[in-house]
Structures are given as structure tokens and as C-alpha cells.
Amino acid sequence: MSASAIREILKITQQPDIISFAGGLPAPELFPVEDVRRATDNVLTKYGPAALQYSTTEGHPPLRQWIGSRAGIPAANVQIVTGSQQALDLLGKILISEGDTVLVEAPTYLGALQSFQPYGPNYVQMPTDDGGIDLDALEKILKTTPAKLLYAVPNFQNPTGRTLNAERRRRLVELTGQYGVLVIEDDPYGQLRFTGEAAPSLYELGLEYAGDVDSSHIIYCSSFSKTLVPGLRDAWVQAAAPIISKLVQAKQGADLHTPTLNQMIVTELLDDVLPRQIETVKKAYGERAGIMLGHIKQQFPGGVEYTTPEGGMFLWVTLPQGLDSTQMLVRALTRNVAYVPGSPFFALGGGENTLRLSYSSATPEQIETGIKALGETIREAMD
Amino acid sequence: MSASAIREILKITQQPDIISFAGGLPAPELFPVEDVRRATDNVLTKYGPAALQYSTTEGHPPLRQWIGSRAGIPAANVQIVTGSQQALDLLGKILISEGDTVLVEAPTYLGALQSFQPYGPNYVQMPTDDGGIDLDALEKILKTTPAKLLYAVPNFQNPTGRTLNAERRRRLVELTGQYGVLVIEDDPYGQLRFTGEAAPSLYELGLEYAGDVDSSHIIYCSSFSKTLVPGLRDAWVQAAAPIISKLVQAKQGADLHTPTLNQMIVTELLDDVLPRQIETVKKAYGERAGIMLGHIKQQFPGGVEYTTPEGGMFLWVTLPQGLDSTQMLVRALTRNVAYVPGSPFFALGGGENTLRLSYSSATPEQIETGIKALGETIREAMD
Numbered sequence: 001m002s003a004s005a006i007r008e009i010l011k012i013t014q015q016p017d018i019i020s021f022a023g024g025l026p027a028p029e030l031f032p033v034e035d036v037r038r039a040t041d042n043v044l045t046k047y048g049p050a051a052l053q054y055s056t057t058e059g060h061p062p063l064r065q066w067i068g069s070r071a072g073i074p075a076a077n078v079q080i081v082t083g084s085q086q087a088l089d090l091l092g093k094i095l096i097s098e099g100d101t102v103l104v105e106a107p108t109y110l111g112a113l114q115s116f117q118p119y120g121p122n123y124v125q126m127p128t129d130d131g132g133i134d135l136d137a138l139e140k141i142l143k144t145t146p147a148k149l150l151y152a153v154p155n156f157q158n159p160t161g162r163t164l165n166a167e168r169r170r171r172l173v174e175l176t177g178q179y180g181v182l183v184i185e186d187d188p189y190g191q192l193r194f195t196g197e198a199a200p201s202l203y204e205l206g207l208e209y210a211g212d213v214d215s216s217h218i219i220y221c222s223s224f225s226k227t228l229v230p231g232l233r234d235a236w237v238q239a240a241a242p243i244i245s246k247l248v249q250a251k252q253g254a255d256l257h258t259p260t261l262n263q264m265i266v267t268e269l270l271d272d273v274l275p276r277q278i279e280t281v282k283k284a285y286g287e288r289a290g291i292m293l294g295h296i297k298q299q300f301p302g303g304v305e306y307t308t309p310e311g312g313m314f315l316w317v318t319l320p321q322g323l324d325s326t327q328m329l330v331r332a333l334t335r336n337v338a339y340v341p342g343s344p345f346f347a348l349g350g351g352e353n354t355l356r357l358s359y360s361s362a363t364p365e366q367i368e369t370g371i372k373a374l375g376e377t378i379r380e381a382m383d
Numbered sequence: 384m385s386a387s388a389i390r391e392i393l394k395i396t397q398q399p400d401i402i403s404f405a406g407g408l409p410a411p412e413l414f415p416v417e418d419v420r421r422a423t424d425n426v427l428t429k430y431g432p433a434a435l436q437y438s439t440t441e442g443h444p445p446l447r448q449w450i451g452s453r454a455g456i457p458a459a460n461v462q463i464v465t466g467s468q469q470a471l472d473l474l475g476k477i478l479i480s481e482g483d484t485v486l487v488e489a490p491t492y493l494g495a496l497q498s499f500q501p502y503g504p505n506y507v508q509m510p511t512d513d514g515g516i517d518l519d520a521l522e523k524i525l526k527t528t529p530a531k532l533l534y535a536v537p538n539f540q541n542p543t544g545r546t547l548n549a550e551r552r553r554r555l556v557e558l559t560g561q562y563g564v565l566v567i568e569d570d571p572y573g574q575l576r577f578t579g580e581a582a583p584s585l586y587e588l589g590l591e592y593a594g595d596v597d598s599s600h601i602i603y604c605s606s607f608s609k610t611l612v613p614g615l616r617d618a619w620v621q622a623a624a625p626i627i628s629k630l631v632q633a634k635q636g637a638d639l640h641t642p643t644l645n646q647m648i649v650t651e652l653l654d655d656v657l658p659r660q661i662e663t664v665k666k667a668y669g670e671r672a673g674i675m676l677g678h679i680k681q682q683f684p685g686g687v688e689y690t691t692p693e694g695g696m697f698l699w700v701t702l703p704q705g706l707d708s709t710q711m712l713v714r715a716l717t718r719n720v721a722y723v724p725g726s727p728f729f730a731l732g733g734g735e736n737t738l739r740l741s742y743s744s745a746t747p748e749q750i751e752t753g754i755k756a757l758g759e760t761i762r763e764a765m766d
Contacts, residue, residue, distance in 0.1 A: 028432035036435060036644075040423045049411035052419060052612035082465055082616075086638040093501055114636040118476055229435035231643035233465075253497040254637065255469040260614035261419075262642055
């Protein structure tokens with residue numbers, strides 16, 4: 001099943017009687033609508049027509065400044081993009097030539113596969129477990145395969161909800177450094193940790209490893225989509241100057257610049273609204289994850305495994321071998337519950353018995369009813 | 384000189400003491416700032432969090448509906464994009480394979496060359512004159528060269544300000560139809576005609592020629608950037624269903640969707656503000672073009688040729704053979720006036736003695752002073 005097949009299923013799941021754990025939508029009831037209204041008003045007063053004019057490809061300077069200073073790097077090493085998805089497209093465009101080996105987690109973020117695909121990568125899958133990428137397996141791959149790029153979502157990964165542990169992060173940065181592999185660290189969820197302790201980002205470790213921001217082999221992508229709102233499409237990349245300079249050129253050809261007004265609105269919300277939103281969203285997702293895990297424990301039959309995320313929006317279910325989550329989806333829909341089958345998240349296939357559940361935008365009642373229905377669906381499929 | 388060199392020059396020309404005819408910026412003093420404020424307010428009240436949530440890749444349905452009905456086609460044949468520049472990037476991605484022949488006007492829009500470049504086109508230049516593309520020359524090219532794509536800006540072209548005449552439009556649609564060449568009609572300025580009579584678009588003629596919206600070989604791109612405001616980045620593509628379907632996939636990988644809020648703001652402005660803005664902008668640009676042409680007539684020495692645009696934002700100057708407009712630019716800057724040298728607008732080089740002037744965002748005083756300074760610069764260079 002392709003990405004577009006999933007889109008079609010997601011359309012069905014938008015019917016009001018379906019409880020959908022399929023989408024990856026942030027909870028809309030938490031959006032700071034009134035703050036966006038006020039911020040827009042302020043921005044139009046402060047900047048006037050300049051808020052609606054063309055602007056620089058690199059991005060709104062105060063926004064780049066803020067991101068840079070938070071990361072301890074110059075604003076010059078920050079490129080604003082139209083959603084993290086654009087970061088992946090542009091990085092694919094400037095870094096991947098036909099046939100280049102690209103290392104991806106198994107499973108990995110589907111949207112990254114979609115962004116990279118037009119540039120003709122040769123995917124190699126890195127096995128993963130509850131601690132993230134299996135570094136011994138990675139080292140074996142690197143010994144035999146000259147790879148160009150490694151793509152990873154180290155925090156609360158989409159689709160598994162797993163986090164790469166601190167020890168493995170250091171080893172990953174060192175290994176890729178030694179073997180001359182560029183790393184794209186995709187981190188949309190990092191700020192949404194609701195339990196456990198944060199590990200340093202690959203990017204931070206990469207700065208230590210390289211000793212200098214412009215020699216680092218780690219490229220960091222993050223976004224305001226999951227912390228503030230997704231509909232403004234504001235995200236960014238942190239990278240060494242030579243990569244930023246290619247990104248600027250690619251972005252100029254791709255959409256000239258990210259909408260001016262949107263960047264100014266986000267900038268207006270950074271100091272006051274963003275920290276408050278992060279707390280609100282973390283708390284809500286933590287509660288929802290807890291409720292979902294509680295019901296899964298009660299409702300799912302033995303032999304079904306699942307991850308326990310420490311943040312983010314997703315958890316990952318592994319059915320007993322032989323079950324096919326794509327086939328099971330039709331049965332689930334007749335019980336008015338939806339999920340995304342896991343198989344499309346594998347670049348080279350596999351994972352037919354896996355599925356992704358999102359708890360971010362469901363109410364406690366929906367979670368209870370939906371997980372019960374899904375438990376029944378699984379039992380029925382196991383019979 | 385590359386596109387990025389031009390960007391660097393444009394940075395210099397942003398210094399306040401320079402009169403710049405170099406930029407392609409719409410006049411900011413005409414932007415409907417208060418209308419955008421009101422529209423944002425309405426949208427946030429009407430849609431609430433949905434205005435800030437992820438939305439469909441195809442675009443906001445009411446906006447697609449409006450565009451479709453104005454063009455007399457179903458909304459399904461309309462794809463919303465993040466600025467026309469994204470249309471060019473995505474069309475390049477889905478239509479151009481390494482080595483495909485792409486026919487472009489000589490000169491052509493620089494941004495299109497930049498968008499197509501990563502996909503490895505083999506450019507063939509179509510000669511142009513004051514009536515637009517030379518159709519006899521095009522027919523000769525088509526007889527010997529199997530081309531995949533033709534890219535043209537038929538109305539008030541960037542950079543020349545020239546318009547493809549009605550008779551040639553029919554012949555272009557027929558010729559490309561016969562030879563199986565897809566056409567991208569890039570039309571950001573079409574609504575900004577301040578004199579003369581509008582010719583039918585290639586897209587309209589393509590519908591007649593094909594007899595059916597889903598068989599047409601003409602792909603039409605336009606934008607709200609020049610009629611409303613550019614900073615929201617809202618534009619669209621009209622095309623046959625098989626092309627739209629590939630565009631949707633490519634756009635999903637490129638940025639998921641155009642910002643939700645921005646599409647809703649534009650939709651809010653369609654009935655009331657857009658028609659008023661078009662009248663305001665047309666009138667202003669017509670006046671400014673007239674003033675610039677008047678001063679050019681007085682100030683430029685004999686032997687200098689220039690176009691007389693019927694709309695849009697640009698006119699095109701041809702210096703006597705042997706003069707180099709890139710070299711002359713430094714001299715012009717010392718007289719505090721700037722333009723864009725013409726040479727980078729030629730896909731395969733040439734046009735060293737040409738330059739582009741934009742009149743859209745200059746005051747009458749700036750035009751008078753700037754054109755006088757430019758006339759002196761040219762005289763000096765001719766000595």
C-alpha cells in the first residue's frame with residue numbers, strides 16, 4: 001500500500017462516526033487561536049505592508065536569531081522552511097544523487113521516503129529496537145556500504161514513538177563522523193517529552209564532535225507545527241554554512257521564501273505563547289498516551305506488543321506473526337475504528353503485522369471505545 | 384552572472400540612497416493591509432482552530448472552487464501551490480527527466496530556469512520579437528528537435544514586458560498539440576493589463592483545441608502575488624487530471640500543503656477586495672510605465688531600444704551592440720541607480736547588451752531621477 005493509498009484511507013477515517021487513531025494531527029482544541037489573532041494584529045500594525053511583501057529566502061531575521069541563540073549557533077546557520085516536509089525535500093534535492101545510499105530506520109517516517117524518492121536514493125534499512133537504531137547493526141552496514149546520508153527521528157519517532165538512547169546517540173555521531181556520512185536529525189516532537197529525561201540532540205553532539213558549527217556533519221530539522229500550530233507551515237534547518245548555502249539556492253527555486261506574515265506571527269509568539277503551549281500540549285499528550293496504554297493493557301489479547309512512548313504523538317503495535325494489519329483495517333473500519341498499517345513505513349517492505357496509533361487528538365472516551373473496538377478486531381483476526 | 388550574483392546585487396540596491404529598478408517587487412503602498420487584518424479576523428472566527436490545522440494537499444476547497452468556476456473548469460483541475468515558484472518546481476519535478484528538451488523564450492523568466500535546473504533539462508531557446516515568440520522559428524525547431532515541454536510567459540513577460548499576440552497564440556497551441564509538446568503558461572501578470580486588448584490565454588485555446596479539460600496539453604499557472612499580496616504565497620495551477628494527480632503527490636513530498644490560514648485569508652478577499660485591488664494596481668502601474676517611457680524617450684541616447692509594455696511590471700532595454708550591461712551596472716550604482724542585467728535571463732547565454740527595468744514600485748520622482756542617471760550612464764558607456 002502506497003502513501004497515496006493511506007491518504008485515501010485517511011479520507012474515509014474523517015467520517016464523523018469513525019474513531020481515528022490514524023491521523024498524525026495535533027490536538028486542535030489546544031491551538032492558541034486568540035493568540036494568533038492578536039499576533040497577526042500586532043504584526044500588521046508593526047510592519048504594515050512589509051508583512052505582506054516578498055522577503056528573503058533565508059527567512060525572517062528575528063526568527064532565525066531566536067532559533068540560533070537557543071541552539072547556541074549564529075543565525076546564519078539557520079534556514080527557515082515551509083514546514084519540515086520542505087526541509088526533507090530540499091535536503092534530498094541538494095544531497096541525494098541517483099543511486100546514493102541513504103540509511104533509514106526500519107520503520108521510518110513515511111513523509112521522508114516520499115520527499116527523498118524523486119532523487120533516486122538506494123535505501124538501506126537500519127534495524128531498530130526499543131532503544132532506537134541498533135548501533136552494532138549500523139556499524140556492520142557502514143563497514144561494507146559507502147553511505148551518503150543517514151536519516152533518523154531520534155525523539156518519539158514517527159511511527160514507533162521510540163527514542164534513541166543517550167549512549168547510542170554518541171556512538172551514532174562518532175560512527176557517522178568516522179565514515180563520512182551526513183546525518184539528518186528530524187526532530188518535530190523533541191519538545192513534547194511528557195516523561196523520562198531528555199538526551200542531548202545528535203546536533204549538539206555533532207557540534208562537540210566537530211568542534212565547530214560549520215564542520216558539523218549533523219543537519220537538524222525542527223518545526224513549530226507540533227508545538228504551536230501546523231497550519232502556518234513554519235519550520236527550520238540548522239546546518240553547517242556550506243549546506244545552508246545550497247539550501248538557500250534550492251529554496252529559492254522551490255518557493256522563493258516561506259510566507260512573510262506567517263514567520264512574523266510565529267516570531268510574535270515565541271517568548272510568551274510558545275513555552276505555555278509546550279506545557280499544555282505535553283500535559284495533554286501525556287494523559288492521552290497514559291489512557292491509551294491503560295486500555296491497551298486491558299483490551300489487547302496476549303501476544304500483541306506495543307511501545308511505551310515518553311513523548312510525541314504515536315505508539316506502535318506489533319501483532320502476532322502471520323497477522324496482516326492492512327487486511328485487518330477493513331474489519332477495524334466496520335467497527336468504526338481506524339489506524340495506519342505499519343508496512344508503508346518500511347522503505348524496503350516488511351512489518352505487515354505492525355500498525356501505528358496516534359493518541360494526540362482523541363478524547364478519553366474515544367480512546368476507550370476505539371481501543372476496545374480495536375482489541376475485538378485483533379481477537380477476531382487471531383481466531 | 385548567476386541568479387545568486389543577482390541576489391547579491393539586489394541586496395546592495397536595497398540601500399536607501401539607491402533608486403532601484405532592479406527588483407520585481409509589487410508596490411507595497413497599494414497592499415490592502417486593513418483588508419487582510421479584517422479577513423484574518425473573520426477567518427479565525429469562522430473556522431477557529433481549523434484555520435491553523437493541517438489541511439489537504441490539493442488546497443482549500445472554496446478557493447479551488449472559485450478559481451475553477453472563473454476558468455470554467457471543475458475545482459478538481461485546480462491545485463493550490465505556495466507561490467507560482469512552487470508550481471514551476473513541482474512541474475519540473477514531475478515532467479522533466481535528465482536530458483529532456485525544454486523550449487524557453489530568449490530571454491525567459493530567470494526563476495523558471497532556477498526551478499527546472501535541478502531536473503537536468505536540455506534548453507533550446509526560442510527567438511522572440513515584439514509580438515512574442517517567433518512561431519516560424521519555433522516550427523523549425525519542432526521539426527528537428529523532439530521537445531518535452533515549452534515554457535512561456537505570454538502576458539507582459541518577465542523580463543521583456545512583451546505580450547504574445549493573439550494570432551501567434553493559436554498557432555502555438557496547434558503546433559505544440561501536433562508535435563506532442565506540453566506547454567507551461569506562466570501568467571502572474573495577465574490581470575494587470577493597463578492598455579490594449581487582452582488575447583485569450585493559451586489555456587483557453589488549449590481547451591478549445593483538445594475539446595476536453597482532461598486532454599489539454601496546456602498547463603496554466605497564476606498567482607495572487609501580483610494582484611493581492613506576495614507575502615502570503617498563494618498561487619495555483621490549472622491542468623488536466625493526470626497532471627494534477629502527479630502534482631498532488633509531488634506537493635505532498637514538497638511541503639504537504641500550502642498554509643491553511645493564508646488560503647482562507649485569500650478566499651475571504653476574492654469577491655470584494657481582489658477586483659478593487661486589480662483596478663488600483665493596474666492604474667498605478669500604467670501611470671508609472673507611462674512616466675518611465677516618457678523619461679526614457681527624453682533621456683536615453685539614440686541607438687538604445689526599449690519595449691512598450693501593455694501591462695505588468697517590466698520593460699526591456701537593448702543597448703547598442705558591444706555595450707555590456709553587467710559591466711555598466713557598477714557605473715550605474717555610482718550614480719545611485721540600479722537595474723538587472725539581461726544576460727542571466729537567457730538560458731544559453733547572450734543578451735549582454737540588454738537590461739530589465741521595473742517601474743512597479745518607484746515614485747514619479749524616483750523614475751525621473753533614476754532614468755536621468757541611467758541615461759547619463761549609458762551615454763558615458765557609449766563614449
